[in-house]
Amino acid sequence: xxxxxxxxxxTLRDGEQSPGATMNIQEKVSMARQLETLGVDIIExxxxxASQGDFEAVRAIAAAVGSAQVAGLCxxxxxxxxxxxxxxxxxxxxxxxxxxxxxxxxxxxxxxxxPEQVLEMADAAVRHAMRHTANVEFSAEDASRSDWGFLAKxxxxxxxxxxxxxxxxDTVGYIQPHEYAELIAFLLKNVEGAxxxxxxxxxxxxxxxxxxxxxxxxxxxxxxxxxxxxxxGERAGxxxxxxxxxxxxxxxxVYPYETNIKTEQIYxxxxxxxxxxxQPIPPYKAIVGPNxxxxxxxxxxxxxxxxxxxYEIMTPQSVGRSGTEMVIGKHSGSHAIKRKIxxxxxxxxxxxxxxxxxxxxxxxxxKEQVFDEDVEALVLEKVYRRRDKYRLKDMSVFSATGGxxxxxxxxxxxxxxxxxxxxxxxAFGEGPVDAIFKCIGxxxxxxxxxxxxxxxxxTGGTDAQGAVTVRIADNGFKAVGRGTSEDVLVASAQAFIxxxxxxxxxxxxxxxxxxx
Numbered sequence: 196x197x198x199x200x201x202x203x204x205x206t207l208r209d210g211e212q213s214p215g216a217t218m219n220i221q222e223k224v225s226m227a228r229q230l231e232t233l234g235v236d237i238i239e240x241x242x243x244x245a246s247q248g249d250f251e252a253v254r255a256i257a258a259a260v261g262s263a264q265v266a267g268l269c270x271x272x273x274x275x276x277x278x279x280x281x282x283x284x285x286x287x288x289x290x291x292x293x294x295x296x297x298x299x300x301x302x303x304x305x306x307x308x309x310p311e312q313v314l315e316m317a318d319a320a321v322r323h324a325m326r327h328t329a330n331v332e333f334s335a336e337d338a339s340r341s342d343w344g345f346l347a348k349x350x351x352x353x354x355x356x357x358x359x360x361x362x363x364x365d366t367v368g369y370i371q372p373h374e375y376a377e378l379i380a381f382l383l384k385n386v387e388g389a390x391x392x393x394x395x396x397x398x399x400x401x402x403x404x405x406x407x408x409x410x411x412x413x414x415x416x417x418x419x420x421x422x423x424x425x426x427x428g429e430r431a432g433x434x435x436x437x438x439x440x441x442x443x444x445x446x447x448x449v450y451p452y453e454t455n456i457k458t459e460q461i462y463x464x465x466x467x468x469x470x471x472x473x474q475p476i477p478p479y480k481a482i483v484g485p486n487x488x489x490x491x492x493x494x495x496x497x498x499x500x501x502x503x504x505x506y507e508i509m510t511p512q513s514v515g516r517s518g519t520e521m522v523i524g525k526h527s528g529s530h531a532i533k534r535k536i537x538x539x540x541x542x543x544x545x546x547x548x549x550x551x552x553x554x555x556x557x558x559x560x561x562k563e564q565v566f567d568e569d570v571e572a573l574v575l576e577k578v579y580r581r582r583d584k585y586r587l588k589d590m591s592v593f594s595a596t597g598g599x600x601x602x603x604x605x606x607x608x609x610x611x612x613x614x615x616x617x618x619x620x621x622a623f624g625e626g627p628v629d630a631i632f633k634c635i636g637x638x639x640x641x642x643x644x645x646x647x648x649x650x651x652x653x654t655g656g657t658d659a660q661g662a663v664t665v666r667i668a669d670n671g672f673k674a675v676g677r678g679t680s681e682d683v684l685v686a687s688a689q690a691f692i693x694x695x696x697x698x699x700x701x702x703x704x705x706x707x708x709x710x711x
Contacts (some may be wrong), residue, residue: 197453202421202436203395204230205239206266206468207256209433210423212290215473215647215666215677218695220252221579226471227256230263230424234455234466235266235436237290238380239421243282244275248700250282259284266290266332271320277548280327291324294334294362297341297349303462305403310345326707334362334397347385354388360419368431369400372411379415395419399435400426400487405434410442413450414642424468425476425483436481437461437514445509462515462525463540466568470575473664473677473690475651482514527559532570539571547578558660561681566654572662572679576689584610584690584699585639588617594627603630605688607638628687635691643667643698650683663690667698674698 207223207230218226223240230238238506239254241249255449257265265286267279271293283289295317297307302308308316317333324331333353338346350361363382366377379396383389396412396419398405409420426435436456443450444458465483469476476487488511529552535544536551543551554573559565589606593599604621620638624630628648636642648665652659661683674697678689 197447197451198418200413200452200454201236201393201395202234202454202456203235203237203239203266203397203419204235204423204436204442205397205421205433206230206423206427207252208239208241209242209429210427213428214434214673214676215474215664216427216469219697220248220255220578222575223252224255224259225541225575225579226468227260227533228469228542229460229464231260232457233460233539234457235263237266237419237453239266239268239292240283242268244269246381250278253282253639254280254285257283257289261287264288264290264330269293269320269324271295271316273319276320276324276327284327285518288330289328290330290332291328292332292334292362293320293324294336295320295349296336296348299342300340301337314349314352318356321353321358325357328357329357331358331469332360332362332395333358334364334366337366338363338690339365339375339378340367342387343381345415347382350382350389351387354386355390359392360395361386362395362397362419362421362655363412363417364397364421365399365405366397368399368405368409370404370578371440372404372407375408376411376415377568379412383416384589393418395421397421399428400431400433401614405432406442409434409439413439413443413452414657419588424464425618427472427474428504435481437465441482441509441514444513458513459515466571467540469577470568470571470662471647473651473662473675477674481687483516488516509515527555535567535570536574539567541571541574543574543576543578550577555600558681568658569656572653584696585635586610587685587688587692590631590685590688592627592631600624600629601630603627603634605631605634605638607635607692627684631684631688635695637686639695641669641695641698643669643695646673648687650686653679661686663687665690665694667691667694667697672698674701 211218218672227238240253241254265283267283267457269275269279272627276293279291302313321331321333335346335349344579362467383629394417396409396417398408401599420439422436425437426432428687431445440454440456443452465476476484476486484572532552532555551574554577586608588608590605594601600623602623609618620634622630622634646668649664651662653662660679661679662684664677674694676690676694678686680686
């Protein structure tokens with residue numbers, strides 16, 4: 196039988212730390228359930244000690260996930276580890292993941308600790324985690340730039356203290372594939388008790404080598420891979436799980452291993468994440484990009500028509516891209532829409548279904564065709580993106596080519612301790628979007644800096660829904676907001692208000708936890 200490779204997904208932790216990928220609790224739970232459907236073995240739900248919001252999200256994921264292990268990331272500190280355990284203890288299969296830097300540059304400049312002190316901290320951290328659970332993973336941060344001999348000592352200490360998984364991360368995307376393979380082989384030979392633990396690899400993509408490094412490490416003996424859906428993550432991102440899995444799936448002659456991943460769920464998982472974070476899948480993205488199975492060259496088209504194997508090494512169906520059918524329209528009933536939502540992987544209660552049903556019917560009156568992507572966008576917008584303090588009720592925008600500047604009039608609802616208060620405002624701007632943002636900003640009493648404004652079509656056609664993503668900053672705080680509507684200006688207002696709500700929540704969390 197082929198050897199088993201465990202898949203550790205950190206989309207909800209490392210991936211969510213990347214700019215523009217922030218998710219709220221409902222979105223994280225939705226994504227966690229999709230990851231469970233995908234078949235990942237371990238879901239790293241977050242960093243519980245980072246904020247109260249992160250703690251609540253990890254706890255909610257732990258309660259929602261049934262078959263996958265749920266991991267909480269913790270620094271090698273007792274308070275972090277205890278906080279992490281509180282968040283994951285109700286999971287069916289909880290895991291504490293504690294980390295400590297081991298490279299000279301990190302020990303000297305970040306930790307300001309001696310190697311001897313780091314050895315003591317690693318031992319103490321794992322032993323403390325073992326008080327809560329026997330499922331403990333230890334990560335040697337910046338392992339790829341660490342002294343190999345010292346790294347082996349740290350890993351030996353962690354194993355002796357009780358760790359069952361050792362993660363050897365390429366934290367800054369520095370190592371080369373042949374070096375990584377040699378490092379894993381060295382540790383397997385020199386770590387005391389190496390035969391008792393699973394070696395894991397966590398690769399970043401700063402030099403574009405994350406997939407190559409991960410596969411090289413697997414061939415050398417690593418049996419757990421850590422990565423994210425679509426490769427999202429800090430800086431240049433993490434290894435893309437779908438690329439590693441399909442490389443092994445397509446080339447079993449080179450990689451005689453098996454995973455628990457259901458490859459037909461790869462595209463649905465990538466699409467779900469893309470919808471949640473409001474970032475489209477790049478056209479040339481391997482495995483799942485819009486062009487991954489597209490052929491324009493006449494020679495290629497001719498070959499594919501005769502035999503797909505001439506230019507395709509995998510089928511679209513193998514990764515879940517079987518094509519979508521337009522079966523939803525203005526005459527569709529609630530049962531058809533409910534079934535479509537379930538096919539897309541969402542489980543909604545009757546009240547949520549009623550909200551989405553009304554939104555689908557309203558959209559169907561405005562555009563000729565309603566696609567799967569439209570339905571999914573409405574589910575995410577109406578169910579998983581709650582408006583906290585500010586809500587858009589109505590708006591009107593004027594724009595012309597003459598000398599009259601664009602003008603926006605907005606009606607908003609403000610949730611206060613005494614109830615819901617309706618307010619109205621108006622403003623001129625350099626353009627219609629600028630006028631909307633100025634008007635809303637004045638109404639809420641904030642003038643944040645707009646760092647990013649992006650518009651994407653959810654589907655094709657001139658009647659497609661527009662998905663708008665904005666990133667704003669105010670006094671050192673940043674937030675991302677997304678909005679979806681067949682009217683791009685409405686989507687822009689929704690995105691800006693969502694970002695303002697998140698900015699308010701971030702400030703509140705900082706006031707509640709000033710030391711974090």
